Amino acid sequence: MEITVTVNGTEYTRDVEPRLLLVHFLRQHLGLTGTHWGCDTSNCGTCVVWFDGKPLKSCTMLAVMAHGHEIRTVEGLARNGQLDPVQQGFIECHGLQCGFCTPGMLMTARALLDTNPDPSEGEIREAISGQLCRCTGYENIVRAVRWAAEHPAGTEVTT
C-alpha cells in the first residue's frame, strides 16, 4: 500500500506492507533509528513518538494507520540546532545512562510540559509510568523534567 506520512515536518510517500508496524516504518524505511523498539507488548515505551501532537507507542500502530497524519520523533525535537529544554534537562540532571529509553522519555516529557508547564513530581511520575527505564531508577528523569519546566527557554549555549 502507498502511504504518505509527515514526519518531523517532511512528507514521505512509501509503498509498505499493510502489516508493517509504525516503529519499523520509521526505523527501517525512513532510517530514523532514534525511535527504539523494546518489547512487542506496548509495555516499555522506548518506541514513543508523537502522533498528531500526542505521545503514542509506535509499536501499537500500523504504518498504514499513520497515512495522512503527522509524526514527530526524537530527531525532530531540537529546533534550528537548539536542543529542546527537555533534552538539555536530561543532560544536566543525568536523566539517562544507556540512552535506550531516552528518546521515548523525551517525547513524553515534552508533551507533558506542553500541557502542564509546571508539573509536580507526582505528575511527572504518572506521565512516564507507561515507560520503563532500567538504568536510572527514574529519579534523575523526574529531576530532568523539572529542570526543563524551570528553564522553559533552555539555556543559551548549545552544541
Added chain:
Amino acid sequence: MTVTQERATVGFGRTLRKEDARFVRGKGTYVDDVVLPGMLHGAMLRSPYAHARIVSIDTSQALAHPKVKAVITGETLQGLNLAWMPTLSYDTQAVLATDKVRFQGQEVAFVIAEDHYSARDAVELIEVEYEPLPAVVDAKRALDPDTPVIRDDKEEQTTNRIFDWEAGDRAETDEVFARADVVVAQDMLYPRVHPSPLETCGAVAHMEPATGKLTVWTTTQAPHAHRTVYALVAGLPEHKIRIIAPDIGGGFGNKVGIYPGYVCAIVGSIVTGAPVKWVEDRAEHLMSTAFARDYHMRGEIAATRDGKILGLRVNVIADHGAFNATAQPSKFPAGFFHVFTGSYDLQAAHCKVTGVYTNKAPGGVAYACSFRITEAVYLVERMVDLLARELDVDPAQLRMQNLLRAEQFPYTTPTGWEYDSGDYPKTLQLALEMAGYDELRAEQRRRRERIAAGEKLPEMGIGVSFFTEAVGAGPRKHMDILGLGMADGAELRIHPTGKAVLRISVQTQGQGHETTFAQIVGNELGLPTEDIEVVHGDTDQTPFGLGTYGSRSTPVSGAATAVVARKVRERARIVAAAMLEVSPDDLEWDAGGWQVRGDPDQRKTIQEIALAAHSNLELPEGVEGHLDATTVYNPPNLTYPFGAYVCVVDVDTETGQVKVRRFIAVDDCGVRINPMVVEGQIHGGLADGIGMALMQVMAFDQDGNHLAANFMDYLLPTAMECPSWELGETVTPSPHHPIGAKGVGESATVGSPAAVVNAVLDALAPYGGRHADMPLTPAAVWLARQGRPLRTDLAIE
C-alpha cells in the same frame, strides 16, 4: 555542551557526560541501528517444549519461500563442527539443537531472508516433530533418583548434578554451632529473575569474502573474550575477527555470554556471503538469555544469648538451567557466594553449594550480582533479621553490635576473603541518622497501637540491610574466565597539541566510561576532560581485557588508566627536564605540569611538553620521544565497597499491597570519580532491588512452560513503584587501588532487596510471619499475613 551548573573540567567531580550529546538527539548507534549494504535478516525457530526429543526437522517449505536465502539447522552446524559451543563455565551448550531440546525457547533452526518480516514468516514454515519428555522444573527434585537425565549428551553425566562445592571449615563451624546459645534456621529462595535490559540481544555479522575478515557488531559486555572464544570455537584466526560493541542499551550481566543467535548470524554470513542481522524479540530475550539467581538456600545462624553472632552455615541448591553457562572465574563454580559472612565478625562459617541442571534457560550469573554476592548478601541479611526477631532485639542494633570495626581491616573472613578497607559502623550510623531511625520506630509503635485499637491503617515496616561487595575481578592467579586471566590493558596516546586518546578494554552500557575514564586521565595529567577521547568497544582498536561486568571497570580498567597516565607523566618528566635543562630529579609535578622544585616559574605544562616530545628537541641518550604509553593491570586484590540501607514501607494488610515510602542508601565505594555518575548507578540498582523484592519472578509450570515471557507477566518497576531515593556517602579509599576507588555498579542491586524484604516482614511481624520469599507480590504478602508462605517460582500446586 551546555554548562549551567558547577562543573569540574579537570579531573574528578561532577562532570556532565560526553555520551549524552548523541543520545538525547536519537543519534546513538545500537546494534539494531547498524545497516550494511546487501544485509540479510535472520530469525530463530525455538522449541515449544521444555524437554523433548527431536524426531525430524523439515525445512523444505521455508526454503521455498521466495525471500529466504538459507535455513541453518543443527545438522548444518554439525557439518561445521559448530552444533555445540563451549560455555564460559567449561560446559557445552547447543547452538542449534540436534538430539533433544532442553528448555522452552531453545534454539532449533535459523532462517536467513531478505527482510526481517519474511525471515519470521519462514520460521513458521519449518516443521519439527518432537517426542515430549518429562520436564525437570523443580531444582530441589533434580537429583531425585527417578528424575530424567537432562544432559544425556555427555557420557559422564548420569544425574543432573553439575558440581558440589564447599567453602569454609565445616568442622569448626559445627563446633561453633554446638556451643551457641541460639541457632536460627530458615529456608529461602532467591527466585529466578532476569536483568531485561531494554535493548534485547542481537548481532550483525559480516564475513568479507575478499579479505576473510569477520566483523561482528554485537550486544556484548566482553568484546575481547568473545573474539577469543569465536577464534577457538570456529577455528577462525583471531586477527581476522573484529568484535564491535557499539552503543549498548543496558547490559546488567545479561550480555556477557555468547548466545546461539550470535553464532548463527556469523555462520549465516559465511554461508550467504552477505552481512546478516539478527535481533531477538522480547519473548525470546526473556525465555532464552541469561537469567540470574535461582538459589534455593538453607541458612543457619548461631549466636550467644546477648547477641554476639558466632557462625553461619549455608546449604544451597543452585538451579543452573539446561547448560552450565554462568560466567565466573573457573575456580569458583558458585561465584563469590562464599562472601556470605557479609559485614560481620564471625568465628566460623561454612557453605555447600550443589549446582543442578533443570529444563530451563541457561545462565545464572547476570543482573548486577557481582558473581553471586547478591544471593550471599540477601541470605546473611535475612538471617541477621531472623536472629534479631528470635532475640527480640532491634535489627539495626544487632548489626551495629556485630559489624566489623575499622581497626580490624584488612580483615580476613572465615572463608578466605581479605577485605581491603572499611568503617562499617560509621556508615550504618549515618544511614540511621538520615532515616531518623528512632523516630521511625516510635511512629511504628504508635501506628501499631492505633491498628490494635481498631483503626484501618496500613502496617508500617522498617528494614535495614548492610552489605559488603567484592568487586574488580580479579587477581589473575586466582581468577580467569575460560582460562583468560582477568587483567586489563590500557593505552594512552598524547598528540603533539596535548590532546589525548585513551584506549581501554572495558566499554560502557550506560555507565559513562567516555566521561569518567577521561576524568581519570585528567586527574593524573591535568588535561581537561573534553581534551581526552576514550576509545572502547572495538577489539581492533583497544587492548585486551575481560570486559564490563562484576563492577570491574573502575577497579581494574580504571586502575590501568591511572597507571598508564602515570607512565605518561614520567615520560613527560624526562622531556620537561630536557626542555628546562635540569635533571629530572629536580622536577616536581604540580597541577598539569612539571616545574623545578622551589621555582614554579621554571615550569612546562603537559601541553608544552607534548609538543616538545614530538619536536626536534634533543633528548637524553636512550629516550625515545613522544609520550605514549601502554600498561596491563593485574589487580593485587579485589576491592570491597559497602553500604547501609534503610527501607520504609507501608503495607495494606487487606490487599497485600506494599508501598515503598522511603529508601535511604549510604554507599561507600571509596573515591568517587564523578559523583553524579555514581549516584545514577546507585539509583538504578535501588530500583532493581524494589523490582526483585516486590515484582519480578520467572515462574514455570510443571511442564516447564515459561510464565513470564513478556513485560505483562514479568513486571519491572516503573516510576510509580520507586520512591525518591535518599542517598548518603562515606569515603573509605581502597588502599591498593591507584586512585582509591572501589567500583559501584552493582552495590545497590546487591544491597537493596534484603532491606525491602526485611521492611515488609517487619510490617507483618504483628501477624507472626517470619519469612516469605521474593517477590512479595500482593498475593504473597496477603498469604504471608495468614501464615501461609507462597512458593513464587512454580505454578505446580
